[in-house]
Amino acid sequence: MEPSEIHDMIVTKKLNMNKVLIVITIAVVVIASSVTAGIIVSNKRKEKMLASMVQENAQTESNMQTEEENPQNDTQENISQGESNVGEGNQSQNQNIPVYSENAKNKIKNMYAPDENGKVAYLTFDDGPSDKITPQILDILKEQNIKATFFVLGSRAELYPELVKREYEEGHFIANHGYSHVYTSVYASPQAVLDEYNHTDRIIKDALGKEEYSGHLFRFPGGSEGGKYANVKNDAKKILEENNVSYINWNCLTNDAVGKPTHDSIINDLKSTSNGKERLVVLMHDTNAKQLTVDTLLENINYLRDQGYVFKNFYDIMK
Ligand SMILES: [Zn+2]
16 A cells, blocks of 8 residues: 555545544534523423412412401411510521521410510511512512511522522521422322422522521411311321421411402501501512512501511521
8 A cells, every 4th residue: 555545544534533523513512402402491381380380379379368367367376375585686697597496386386476575577478489579579678677588489499599598698587388389289198298398498408508497487378277178287287397397377468469459459458457466477479470569568568667566587586
C-alpha cells in the first residue's frame, strides 16, 4: 500500500469517526431537549391538574366553612376553659422551630378560651402558596408587621418552595393542610390523612432546608367536623395525635372561598363572624383566584385592630 493510500484511509476513517461523533451529539441533544420539554410539560400539566382539583373541592369546603361559622361548632372547640399564657411578640426571624409540648397541645385544644392576653387574632391562609396571591399577602403582612400562619398544601409547596421559604423567613408559621386537597384521596382512610400530612411535612422541610422543622399542626381540608367523611376524620384525629400532630379549624372567616364573594361580603363576613369573640382564628385563602382576599386584607386588619385585637401566630403557642 502506497503511503498516500494509507493517508487516504486514515482521512476516511477520521471522517467516519467525525460522522459518528456528529450523529451521537445530535442524538444526545435531541434526547436531552425532549426530556426537558417533557418535564416542563408534565409540571405544567400537574399544576393545571392540581389547580382544578383544588377548585373542584372549593365548593364542598365552602359548605364546611359555613358550618364552622355556626356558633354550635365553636362551642365544640371551646370544651374546656383554659389557662394558657400566650406571650407577646414573636421570636426573631429565621430561627423559629415549633416546640410541641403538652402545654402547647392543651393550648391548641382550648384555642378559643379567653385568657389574660385579651383579644387575640390568628390570621390563617389556606391552600397556598400561589405565585400571584401569596407574595401580595406577604407584602401587606410585612408592612403591617403581622406574623400569620400558612396552612400550605404539599402539592403547592412542591411547586413554589421559594414562597414557603419566604413565608418562614418573614416570621410566619408554616402549618400543614395535607398534600392533595382531593377529598377522595386525603380521606380514603384515616391512614391516608397521616400519609398526606407526612408527605407535606417532608416537602416543607425540604423547602426550608430545615430537617428540624415540623409544624405539628394540621388543618383538615373542609374542616375536621361532619360531612361525608366524618368517621374517617374522627379516626384520623386519633392517629394524628399518636403522631404528635394537633389540628385546628377556625371560628372566624371572610368566606373568601364561598360562591362569588364581593369586597363588601368579605368585609361584612369578617365583622359578623368575629363579633363578640375574644380569640379569633381567621380563615382566608391564598390561592391564585383570591385577589379579593388581598384587596380587603388591610381593611380587615384595620378593623380587627380597631376592635382591640393583637395579632399572633402559632409560634406564640409552640415555644
Ligand atoms: Zn383548604
